[in-house]
Amino acid sequence: MNIVVLVKQVPDSGSERALDSSDNTVARASADNVINEMDEYAIEEALTVKESQGGEVTVLTVGPAGATDAIRKALSMGADKAVHVTDDAIHGSCAVQTSAVIAAALSQLEYDLVICGAESTDGQVSVMPALLSERLGVPHLSGARKLTVDGSTLKVERQTDGGFWALEAQTPAIVSTWDTINEPRYPSFKGIMAAKKKPVETKSLADLGVDAGSVGLASATSQVLDFAGRPPKGEGVKVTDEGDGAEKLVGYLAAQKIV
Amino acid sequence: MAEVLVLVEVAPDGSGVRKTTLEALTAARALGEPSAVVLGAAGTAASVKDALAEYGAAKVYVGESDDIDAYLVAPKAEVLAQLVADKSPAAVVIPSSSEGKEIAGRLAIKTGSGFLTDVTEIAADGTATQVAFAGATIVHSKVTTGTPIYTLRGNSVTPEPAAGAAEEEAVTVSISDAAKLTKVTDRVVEQKSDRPELTEASIIVSGGRGVASAENFSVIEGLADSLGAAVGASRAAVDSGFYPHSFQVGQTGKTVSPQLYIAVGISGAIQHRAGMQTSKTIVAVNKDPEAPIFELADFGVVGDLNTVVPAATEQITARR
Ligand SMILES: Cc1cc2nc3c(=O)[nH]c(=O)nc-3n(C[C@H](O)[C@H](O)[C@H](O)COP(=O)(O)OP(=O)(O)OC[C@H]3O[C@@H](n4cnc5c(N)ncnc54)[C@H](O)[C@@H]3O)c2cc1C
Ligand SMILES: Nc1ncnc2c1ncn2[C@@H]1O[C@H](COP(=O)(O)O)[C@@H](O)[C@H]1O
Numbered sequence: 001m002n003i004v005v006l007v008k009q010v011p012d013s014g015s016e017r018a019l020d021s022s023d024n025t026v027a028r029a030s031a032d033n034v035i036n037e038m039d040e041y042a043i044e045e046a047l048t049v050k051e052s053q054g055g056e057v058t059v060l061t062v063g064p065a066g067a068t069d070a071i072r073k074a075l076s077m078g079a080d081k082a083v084h085v086t087d088d089a090i091h092g093s094c095a096v097q098t099s100a101v102i103a104a105a106l107s108q109l110e111y112d113l114v115i116c117g118a119e120s121t122d123g124q125v126s127v128m129p130a131l132l133s134e135r136l137g138v139p140h141l142s143g144a145r146k147l148t149v150d151g152s153t154l155k156v157e158r159q160t161d162g163g164f165w166a167l168e169a170q171t172p173a174i175v176s177t178w179d180t181i182n183e184p185r186y187p188s189f190k191g192i193m194a195a196k197k198k199p200v201e202t203k204s205l206a207d208l209g210v211d212a213g214s215v216g217l218a219s220a221t222s223q224v225l226d227f228a229g230r231p232p233k234g235e236g237v238k239v240t241d242e243g244d245g246a247e248k249l250v251g252y253l254a255a256q257k258i259v
Numbered sequence: 260m261a262e263v264l265v266l267v268e269v270a271p272d273g274s275g276v277r278k279t280t281l282e283a284l285t286a287a288r289a290l291g292e293p294s295a296v297v298l299g300a301a302g303t304a305a306s307v308k309d310a311l312a313e314y315g316a317a318k319v320y321v322g323e324s325d326d327i328d329a330y331l332v333a334p335k336a337e338v339l340a341q342l343v344a345d346k347s348p349a350a351v352v353i354p355s356s357s358e359g360k361e362i363a364g365r366l367a368i369k370t371g372s373g374f375l376t377d378v379t380e381i382a383a384d385g386t387a388t389q390v391a392f393a394g395a396t397i398v399h400s401k402v403t404t405g406t407p408i409y410t411l412r413g414n415s416v417t418p419e420p421a422a423g424a425a426e427e428e429a430v431t432v433s434i435s436d437a438a439k440l441t442k443v444t445d446r447v448v449e450q451k452s453d454r455p456e457l458t459e460a461s462i463i464v465s466g467g468r469g470v471a472s473a474e475n476f477s478v479i480e481g482l483a484d485s486l487g488a489a490v491g492a493s494r495a496a497v498d499s500g501f502y503p504h505s506f507q508v509g510q511t512g513k514t515v516s517p518q519l520y521i522a523v524g525i526s527g528a529i530q531h532r533a534g535m536q537t538s539k540t541i542v543a544v545n546k547d548p549e550a551p552i553f554e555l556a557d558f559g560v561v562g563d564l565n566t567v568v569p570a571a572t573e574q575i576t577a578r579r
Contacts, residue, residue, distance in 0.1 A: 126360060130364045130365050160446075162452070166443070166446075221372065222373040227398040233555065237557070237559070238559040239559070245561075247570075256519075258519055
């Protein structure tokens with residue numbers, strides 16, 4: 001079973017993140033960039049499926065040159081090879097445009113299964129599988145907390161509020177994974193060394209046959225007009241419990257007309 | 260007046276519309292006259308029509324077919340796309356659930372439009388407000404292509420009644436094979452709770468690692484019940500097995516925006532804040548005076564949750 005894992009590099013969610021005031025896009029150059037955390041679960045799931053079904057795991061990333069760090073991490077976990085789509089014209093693309101680029105890249109690969117993270121921590125759009133499904137005409141089974149592969153039949157438990165939906169579709173298909181699905185492995189020393197020799201193919205928009213004018217900030221389907229830091233909250237009240245903490249807390253709630 | 264399509268979200272137990280639908284109808288009025296779109300199995304519209312009239316729906320488009328719920332997302336997007344083609348609405352507003360966002364994305368591609376997810380406000384000129392990066396940044400954005408599609412984040416707009424004619428119009432539903440690729444074979448509810456839904460609740464009491472055990476979460480539940488609140492949890496509490504994952508608040512859990520959020524034994528890590536920072540009032544109980552959650556709190560108690568919370572619960576109950 002040939003599997004493509006979609007991996008995105010994002011600014012670290014634990015550090016300060018910002019938009020770039022020159023064009024209102026995510027500031028990536030100045031950020032502390034890491035592999036999108038949710039994508040590690042996608043890689044782990046791809047490796048698990050490969051271990052039981054055989055085949056190959058290919059990493060696919062659309063992003064700036066620096067995104068090779070995320071690709072190396074995926075390869076050091078055990079993926080076999082990678083395709084890195086990078087082109088200056090992609091800068092500032094919206095989700096609709098990015099999905100067109102990913103779809104074009106997928107069309108040049110042979111896959112039975114595409115696995116991606118349920119959401120990216122920078123955009124938090126969580127629609128990539130649906131967009132790709134729409135473009136490629138293959139089913140999406142998104143938000144998986146469990147994936148079962150039985151020949152060409154895929155079964156997924158799609159996580160919902162307080163339960164799950166049971167989904168079923170045939171390969172080729174796109175699955176997205178939550179962090180409840182598995183526990184991602186750490187790259188071993190051997191894995192890190194081996195990753196350095198694994199093939200990473202770089203592709204431009206021209207290689208994919210995508211018109212550079214159809215992507216990027218200038219032709220994005222939506223635009224950020226302006227942004228600002230959230231206004232700081234006024235100083236709150238802090239009391240130390242000296243046997244009267246509960247009383248003060250309830251007093252506050254009463255003053256707010258909550259109790 | 261321009262027509263705005265609003266996709267109706269029906270409560271899974273068939274008890275009527277979800278509050279998110281009323282919020283979407285209210286937000287849509289900034290752009291024009293809302294028309295509600297009800298998609299589901301036969302009989303769905305009957306249970307929701309009154310609420311839609313009460314919240315300003317001029318029309319109610321009803322597309323009922325068993326195919327709609329039998330397959331994932333795609334059938335709803337297909338019927339909506341057909342409506343967009345027929346009615347040329349000024350915009351489409353959809354509640355921001357995971358299903359809602361996926362419908363919006365598919366609809367955007369089908370109709371050659373742009374879409375904005377998790378918006379908290381829509382202005383008359385179509386400008387949307389979004390909260391980025393764990394709530395630290397407020398962004399104004401606009402769709403520049405096609406019919407603007409918005410998904411509206413729960414609890415960001417207060418539903419306001421407005422009389423609507425709710426004139427019913429049946430929509431013919433014929434779902435293509437391309438929209439029948441992913442079957443939904445079962446919908447399983449694992450935790451039935453009498454408490455309000457986390458994303459809809461106006462008060463939430465959340466517990467963190469400081470609660471120390473699954474049994475001790477009864478302290479959190481006690482306070483929640485005295486306030487009629489939902490219960491939430493930090494990731495550390497979930498990862499430690501104190502509380503189920505579906506109650507997790509934060510970047511990889513639910514995003515909530517209640518009137519009152521009470522964080523108990525939660526340090527206030529950036530990823531936790533991501534899910535609750537836009538709450539109207541924030542109260543924290545933590546024994547560490549340096550805990551970052553206090554930077555966010557309108558009212559904080561430095562103290563042991565095991566003494567403060569049960570005593571507060573008792574006093575609140577006594578006031579009832
Ligand atoms: C990519 C990523 C995504 C993440 N997503 C989320 C997410 O969605 N949601 C989330 O919550 N976290 C998330 N996290 C984890 C986050 O970084 C923190 O680790 C987590 O929020 C900590 O939970 P906590 O505050 O309960 O635990 P801790 O940080 O351990 O804090 C426990 C607090 O309890 C207090 N305490 C202890 N005992 C008592 C007592 N008896 N009385 C009063 N106070 C007491 C302590 O002083 C401390 O402040 C994510 C992390 C990453 C890397
Ligand atoms: N530029 C990209 N390159 C590769 N994968 C991506 C890219 N953008 C999104 N993805 C994948 O799609 C998932 C969902 O992303 P999103 O819809 O942006 O929240 C991510 O977890 C990635 O697996």
